[in-house]
Amino acid sequence: MLSFWEKRSFIKYDLVIIGAGIVGLSTAIQFKKDNPQASVLVLEKGVFPSGASTRNAGFACFGSLTEIIDDLKSLPVQEVKELVEKRHRGLRAIRSIFGDQALGYQENGxxxxxxxxxxxxxxxxxxxxxxxxxxxxxxxxxxxxxxxxxxxxxxxxxxxxxxxEGELDSGKFLNVLWETCQVFKIKILTGAYVKEIDQENKTVTVKDPSHDSFISFEALKIAVCTNAFTSQLLKGIDxxxxxxxxxxxxxxxxxxxxxxxxxxxxxxxxxxxxxxxxxxxxxxxxxxxxxxxxxxxxxxxxxxxxxxxxxxxxxxxxxxxxxxxxxxxxxxGPNKKPVIKLVSEDVGVAVRLGGMGVAIGWQTASELVKMLQRQ
Ligand SMILES: Cc1cc2nc3c(=O)[nH]c(=O)nc-3n(C[C@H](O)[C@H](O)[C@H](O)COP(=O)(O)OP(=O)(O)OC[C@H]3O[C@@H](n4cnc5c(N)ncnc54)[C@H](O)[C@@H]3O)c2cc1C
CATH class of the missing domain: 3.30.9.10 (D-Amino Acid Oxidase, subunit A, domain 2)
Structure with missing residues (x-):
């Protein structure tokens, strides 16, 4: 049972993002930059981001020689080149926005x-x-x-x-994304396990552990950035x-x-x-x-x-x-391209970053934001 005040101030958002990994937080920041008046909420099931983004090796990589040659077996040559370019562009973007020191970035090759x-x-x-x-x-x-x-x-x-290629500190990277969200007044709720997305009514339902009940957030747009866990929320993502x-x-x-x-x-x-x-x-x-x-x-x-x-x-x-x-x-998935698409009119998904999400994450979020804004 929600109070009058809770209903008025905590439930409705312009954009609700599920998942506070690299992609979820990057989506929040880029959407808010383009729409300063928009209200943005990020829902994260962990106490802090608890997916791959804080558990990786921190390689800011594009693909080694043998990986790129191998990718040519599953993707046309032009798409392999585009994928490398997106990783390169993503890395350049985070370095120029946040700075090497904040990322703990070192370019040792x-x-x-x-x-x-x-x-x-x-x-x-x-x-x-x-x-x-x-x-x-x-x-x-x-x-x-x-x-x-x-x-x-x-x-x-x-x-x-x-x-x-370079290396960064994955903890610092997530921290600087988180702190930037705070600067932009993006709300992040942790311990918020999303149980269900209603695409038609655009609601996102979270289990509320303190009351052993459920809370449904209302959104104009929804972004699903749950990477490996996506099949628990959406059907048909490969x-x-x-x-x-x-x-x-x-x-x-x-x-x-x-x-x-x-x-x-x-x-x-x-x-x-x-x-x-x-x-x-x-x-x-x-x-x-x-x-x-x-x-x-x-x-x-x-x-x-x-x-x-x-x-x-x-x-x-x-x-x-x-x-x-x-x-x-x-x-x-069957190849190394992330899945970035709208699954219904105002519900987008940006997932399947494979083993190279550090460099391509920001760019992936940027594509999702563009898709959501076109609607
Ligand atoms: C061991 C390991 C090593 C790696 N090494 C590298 C590397 O060196 N370089 C590199 O580029 N990439 C590396 N990667 C891959 C990289 O970490 C990922 O591609 C990237 O972090 C994906 O980011 P994401 O935001 O899409 O997903 P995630 O970081 O997985 O974020 C998804 C978030 O969604 C949350 N979530 C899921 N379901 C729900 C739900 N129902 N309700 C609420 N929240 C939910 C999760 O808790 C999580 O925080 C590595 C990955 C691993 C596991």
């Missing part, structure tokens, strides 16, 4: 370890560089001279550098959950002789140096079926695979103790 099974991809560097030249105005990929200086095992036959895991070591005794955003095993494994700790994650390709889940948890098979890589390939001979581990859930 992206580096891909090439083992013998990937050596054939090196033959296509020139083709990919030519394809992407109009986007970057420069060659993107080059084979590093003397990669032995990094101390990887002899399994690594080459290292390919992409000077345009996506599948894909869980990923990340581990961070204690500071190492010896100085790690490299920095940057490293990719391995066709992009399924990623690692970086954070204050002389190793962050490593991925390995989903070792057990795809088990990882198609919305449940959090560490798959021992993946953990063993990643630890073996650490000891045998990445830091051979070094003592590495894992201090922290966690999981997060991504959303995947």
């Amino acid at each position: 992206g580096l891909e370890l090439i083992s013998s099974k990937e050596e054939k991809y090196l033959e296509r560097i020139e083709y990919i560089n030519t394809l992407l030249f109009p986007v970057f105005d420069d060659d993107v990929f080059e084979v590093e001279n003397q990669h032995e200086k990094y101390g990887f095992s002899a399994k690594v036959k080459a290292v390919v550098r992409n000077k345009f 996506l599948q959950p894909g869980r990923g895991m990340v581990m961070v070591s204690s500071p190492l005794v010896k100085t790690i002789p490299w920095k940057g955003a490293f990719h391995y095993d066709m992009g399924y494994v990623y690692f970086r140096n954070i204050e002389n700790r190793l962050l490593i994650g991925g390995g989903r390709n070792q057990d795809f079926d088990t990882e198609k889940t919305l449940d959090q948890g560490i798959n021992p098979k993946l953990k063993t695979y990643l630890l073996d890589l650490v000891h045998e390939v990445i830091l051979p001979g070094q003592k590495v103790e894992i201090e922290q581990e966690w999981s997060g859930v991504m959303a995947f």
